[in-house]
Amino acid sequence: MITNNFKCSLCGHNRHRLVSSRLRDGSQKSKVYCCFTCGHVQLYPQPNIEKEKAYYDLNQQDKSVGKKIYFSALKKNNQFDTDRHIAFVSKFCRSKQSKILDVGAGYGFFIDGMFRRGYHKVVGVEISQERRMIGKRNISAPLFDADILSEIPKGGPFDVITMFHVLEHTRNPVDFLLRSKALLKKGGVLICEVPNVEELLLRTCKAYNDFYWIRAHLHYFSAITLKECLKKAGYKRGCVYFEQRYGLENLFHWLRVGKPQIENPAFTIASEYADVENYYKKQLSVRGVSDALIAIGYT
């Protein structure tokens, strides 16, 4: 299929196939396509820049799924991911003096967790006015308003730059990664987590597939296309890991009920079943069909 003006933002070619003709929460004009040449999955056409700014300032993504915006409840729901990110990123920090920038820091759960563990040179940037305001009232770590494409965040250059579920929201992922690279020290490391478009649930649960495609995600990565983005942005020794975030309870909820667990998502199961859960998560990662990918790139 060739749609007028479609151009793959990863390889520049225009032949593509339709992946989804409807979005959970967006205009009928935008659809999800997969590039025939490189396999990159993307939204086309992208929402215009003014609409994007209002969407993020007003925190429409959280509101569109009916989340209640209370800091303590959101923090509790995110605690599993926050702890996982802190444990993972700490391994890449040479000392507590490491300069860390979290891009798209949201309400600041991760930067605050790092700050409380003694990483006092951690900073976050967040373009959403509402998330920033709520975060600033509740955390100790510094959280700034900066779009890294046009501004240089305070405190750099950085030893480590993190972005958790951010790259899929950017208009041009390669440009975004290039810009991040310019903010890193020589020998610095980028840690970037995104959803995995090849996750198993997407193929096995129609309700999940109907829920999955949203106007906020302009790109959907596989391990191959994410690695290609790192390569095009000039990162050395770029590698991608498979990571399963959601646990068995969440799987069964989707398969049986066909709905997301919005208020109380299950990342883990009762400890008595931990071995089964660990096996499930590990198998999805080994097969490359986990729900998330983590890319590591060095300058």
Ligand SMILES: [Zn+2]
């Ligand atoms: Zn392509």
